[in-house]
Amino acid sequence: MLLGADFIDIELKAMPVFSAKMQDNKPNYCKVIVSNHNFETTPSADILVSLFKEIISSGADIVKIVTTAESITDVWKLFQILAISQVPTIALAMGEHGLISRLLCPKYGGFLTFGSLASGKESASGQPTLSDMRNAYGLQHVNKQTKVYGIIGKPVGHSKSPFIHNAAFRKVGHDGIYVPFLVDNVKDFLNVYNTSDFAGFSVTIPHKETALECCDEVDPLAKAIGAINTIVKRRNDGKLIGYNTDCEGAISAIEDGLRGMISSTGGSPLMGRYFVVTGAGGAGKALAYGAKDRGAKVFIANRNYDRAKSLADSLGGEALSLDQLNAFCPVNGMILANTTSLGMHPNISETPIAKDALRNYSLVFDAVYTPRYTRLLREAEECGAIVVSGLEMFIRQAMMQFSLFTGLNAPEQVMREKMASTSSYL
């Protein structure tokens, strides 16, 4: 302070010593940030309010409360401190669950937020890099009116969706920020973050099924699939509406692949085709229902046969075990859609079907998109099939989400470029 610092940061416990030493000699140019750090937990809202008052009465120019978030709902308590504060306040939560306290700081009027100079150089856990704060999230554009969107998942730190959606928002001038929400319990999360500021959510593993139960209304196809990947907060009544853009994203990519191969007759090129889905999890259900919806004859092959049977029965298809797949050839020119995680990084040598059997397929789609060209796609191409990458599904489901969130057409080129530039596996 005596050397001319504009701000100094003093821990609350040290304030009595500091005040006694200064004895009203604090220079006017210097502002004192009084901090309290809790490295274990985030106390109750009442305790935080008492702490806030104690910090003000200690002589703080700026209040700083830092807690440790044990769940994302802890962060809401800090946003409430910022909402009631009449003095400049910093309220942040450490840890992975606390990331949104750092990213939504300008939205809630926080005095400042911290960014690290590089990944691995964080001064506290959960700090994003300054570069990501400015270039990926665009914090410099965030204000009190900015709408909040994000991806609900666990884990969620690896997701490329924030990079793609934030770039798209900025391209069309939409006042929104898209953040990762590390969520343990979807119901609790949606109950707490229920204001109109939180306008839309993407949903990923493991919450796609539970999130459906939390919606007020669900699109009929998503209801049949039993899983959603998108929630939109309806503007006029705040109701949560669930959609499944995974399904349309994948099916439209496969249809476009087929259209490049055969002359289009107007309807879906999937009508009447034999469509084999490997896998019976979330993506498997979306692909199977989507293909059935377009009039295809659907077969499900899964490692766990009972799961295949149950999915096949629910949509009027037929079940196979994964072991039967290599010998399965009722007709030539079938369509294969892999929705198992076989072949996904780092297990890139895995594949769900023998190369020879791929000669029975005219188009092969792989939901796995890390790497972009999986072993399955490479071998299918060598056997003469048209191949469609899971990246195409990913981009399309994100573009549809963008339109559901904003009511605008998605800026496709920007989203594709962002995806390509942020993925190291492509």
Ligand code: NAP
């Ligand atoms: P999920 O619900 O957990 O289902 C996983 C499926 O993979 C199940 O059918 C499971 O079979 C099967 N499987 C897992 N390990 C296997 C193995 N070693 N051998 C044979 N089968 C195996 O997951 P999901 O959400 O459907 O995702 C599946 C894949 O699709 C993932 O790679 C994911 O990244 C990808 N995906 C991509 C997009 C996109 O936009 N491109 C979107 C969603 C998902 P059992 O039933 O026998 O366990």
